[in-house]
Amino acid sequence: MTTAKSNPPEAPRPTGGSKPAGIKDVAERAGVSVGTVSNVLNHPERVSHRTKARVETAMADLGFVPNEFARQLRSGRSNTVAYVMLDASNPFFIDVARGIEEAADAADVSLFSCNSDNRVSRESTYLNRLEQQRVQGILITPIDPDAAILDELPQRGTPVVIVDRNRGGNTHCTVAVDDVLGGALAVQHLIEAGHERIAYIGGPDTLGQVRDRRLGALKAVTEAGMAPDALVDLRTSALSVAEGRNAGERLAGLPAATRPTAAFCANDLLALGLLQTCVGLRIRVPTDLAIVGYDDIDFAAAAAVPLTSVRQPRLDLGRTAAKFLLDEAGNPNHEHSQVLFTPELVVRASTQRRQ
Amino acid sequence: MTTAKSNPPEAPRPTGGSKPAGIKDVAERAGVSVGTVSNVLNHPERVSHRTKARVETAMADLGFVPNEFARQLRSGRSNTVAYVMLDASNPFFIDVARGIEEAADAADVSLFSCNSDNRVSRESTYLNRLEQQRVQGILITPIDPDAAILDELPQRGTPVVIVDRNRGGNTHCTVAVDDVLGGALAVQHLIEAGHERIAYIGGPDTLGQVRDRRLGALKAVTEAGMAPDALVDLRTSALSVAEGRNAGERLAGLPAATRPTAAFCANDLLALGLLQTCVGLRIRVPTDLAIVGYDDIDFAAAAAVPLTSVRQPRLDLGRTAAKFLLDEAGNPNHEHSQVLFTPELVVRASTQRRQ
DNA sequence: ACCTCCAATTGAAAGGTTTCAAGTTCAGCT
């Protein structure tokens, strides 16, 4: 250790120096005004070549990093949008996020992903923080699509787009999938394959999605001229693999005479759990039990017996939602849209009679 | 269309009030100074009860939302940390993020999750944005742990913690898992079960993780006194389900005499792909082929044949990394730590000789 | 009455940037 050293005069200290350099320091070092430095950053065409080069050198020397806060304090808006997702463990939502990100990227906007993890307190913490952060807007798959906060945010100036959920009225842009149709597609497929007793595995009914899928299933059954009790209800308390296993055990416990020969699950996690139980109990899929899932997550195709599933256009869902949000944030003449995408049945081994 | 209209003096905005209310508007409405309003927000104990109540009413009336930018412009730091994850489709990273979030939450800090999706350009875009955003710090599972940017960020004042990767020296806090040990555990288990030819399925070798896991596997083989070629290399170009399927086909194509009776996969996605191929080709698991995966993602336990897998303490990984980061951001006497967690073998049906 | 002290409150400065009206320079023209 040497003793006190006098001020090194020309220390270009990008390393661990004192305070981070600001636009003012850059201006000083380059011998120009702050306005010019700002122009180099935001309107390069207004600045002469020579000056620009000099400023850029100064920036590099000082390790200058623009301060986003100050920048956005002026403009009043950040260049960030956020997606508050319901359950990051469900790959479906990850893919929705991917779609959002794609559209956001194209608009040069960053995506801030949050996971409410199905907990109301987490959701509201995030919404508050995001509002204070002045994000351009919020995409959300809400726990409760009718929560008051979803109205308050737009009223206070933060646009909100609701993803994968419906909501009455046109107070928001909404992007969802026709779950009644999806349920109907799944069950129609099973009926066409000759099944006459079909298990419906899903719940809880507090989720609109789940209700709709069941409704669709029922519709398919009655439209085929079958009695409504051809659809055997096996309710679950959550859309998880564990609940799927559980439902599988209940299904296996039914008397052989009335046991369904096919099952429609309200999502793929349930279907994977069911499949697992089947393998464990030596119930052959699809010979003894045909299975249809919902969401068509990648793991559905990758299951030991690839799952037939109802595919939702996840990426499109995200992309479209993001486009709506960016429009609402930027376009003064924005009008809310409600889009309902059409799901599609993807047939795989889990419903295919012997090959 | 009407003809020219004179300037409407109090332009009725379509949705939401006019400009968002600021601290100044609140002060005016409550009949106090801006300083007092700020105190209500940040030092409530300095303000009398009566005044506080009055200010709070005014805030509610005006729908006041504090402006995070302005607030943080003063303090110079946001209350946000970010995690740049390698691949959001791999549930392993989602769980790491969950651990981070837990620790961040406890410190009243928000987590901003980004997905580099294995693309260098995405990674660097995010790092730049985050630096400009002045996040408190960045947690990252980098594509290349030796990239220069990982040194530059801390030099310029943004702490960086490296998650699930190693790096020479102690220039950063680092949180990783002993992958050599993990590989050894997996293969020891197979050797103990009597397997004498074991496939190693993994790649690309550019990933340090993957190299280490293979190294551990090799170590187990030689330590058991077996010839190194008891480990049959089947390299993959990525850690994905599709590559696992592909490797499975190659494995099945080997002459029966030399075909391994067990496989160790460098991650669970590969193992799931392999399992899928086995089921398709009527190769019984574990009777014909025992399988060990790596990561112990939830889907591993949920596979049709539940997978034996090497569990990494994912949540702890995240929690610890976040703690290090917060310390580095807040504690002037911070010292870098390198932690190496110990993995653990979770035995399930995919390696269990008939029950 | 007067003084002291404390709690509560105030007002202005500071933080880093963008914007924009105003200023400067200089080449080209007459």
Next chain:
DNA sequence: AGCTGAACTTGAAACCTTTCAATTGGAGGT
């Protein structure tokens, strides 16, 4: 030489908040 206009540059205001030194008002003590 003097003028014009384009190209470039400047400097100060504004964005919204927090901080902090200074001020106010009033209770308690003498």
